[in-house]
Amino acid sequence: MALSVVDLYRDILPKTNCKDCGYSTCLAFASMVVSEKLPLDTCPHLEPEIIERCRTELDEQYAAGKWLKRDMAQDAFEWAREKASSMDIADLPERIGGQLLKSGDKIILELPYFTGSVLITNENITKKDGSELTRWEKVFLYNHIAQGGSSFPTGKWKGLIEFPNTVSKIKSMVDHVELPLIERFKRKTEELIEKATEIGGIIKKDKDQSSGISILFCPLPKVPIKLMFWDISINDDFGNVDFDPEVKLLFDETIIEHLDIESIMFLSERLKQLLCDEP
Ligand code: SF4
CATH class of the missing domain: 1.10.15.40 (Electron transport complex subunit B, putative Fe-S cluster)
Structure with missing residues (x-):
């Protein structure tokens, strides 16, 4: 019983x-x-x-699975894998980038992912260096495979709010990405630069942005993200003035051809985790 x-x-x-x-x-x-x-x-x-x-x-x-809470990650993984399983791997480089490899009869896509790369077949996704991807990362990558369009980034940057149907995600972006980054790197711009460089970020200090920096990341070949960070302390005639730090993530306008909104949120949180050394 x-x-x-x-x-x-x-x-x-x-x-x-x-x-x-x-x-x-x-x-x-x-x-x-x-x-x-x-x-x-x-x-x-x-x-x-x-x-x-x-x-x-x-x-x-x-x-028997009776009364067990559903394993959301597993459900999402199965769903995303099924969606991607009908894709022809050979078509993927043109759409989402990466290069094809052959192993016997099998075609594998090697797709750059942050500083490393992942190996994708219809059945599985693994990291090339042999380390483990989390199930949520696999869901994210399968979604990208299934949805990824062919457009290249245009260089026109937008905040999350400028994309359709994102209003409900703004608070999550602030709470789970922007505020933790501010907390971690407040008055530690040099540390942010060091961490960002480690994970492939390209630092830009524009003259007209003397108060802040922008860091360009390319977590996926056609999905760049720009992180803006302002943490300023100005010496004026009346002394030192400190301003509250600010962080903003910007996305290329084509991102919605490559990722759905949930995946954009996942990618933003993953970037934050990597910068903050979270597992
Ligand atoms: S509160 Fe927890 S530890 Fe205490 S009697 Fe109930 S089940 Fe046991």
């Missing part, structure tokens, strides 16, 4: 809400056990025989 959250709470757990498991209530703990496979013995107040008795029932319902 399967164990629901209510069964577990009502019949098994002590219901003391002592928080020793790290959850604020026994009910919250029960929900994590049933939907996220949190081990039952994380609660230190259960007899080993009870844990053993429940384990069989829990293992059976986990195997």
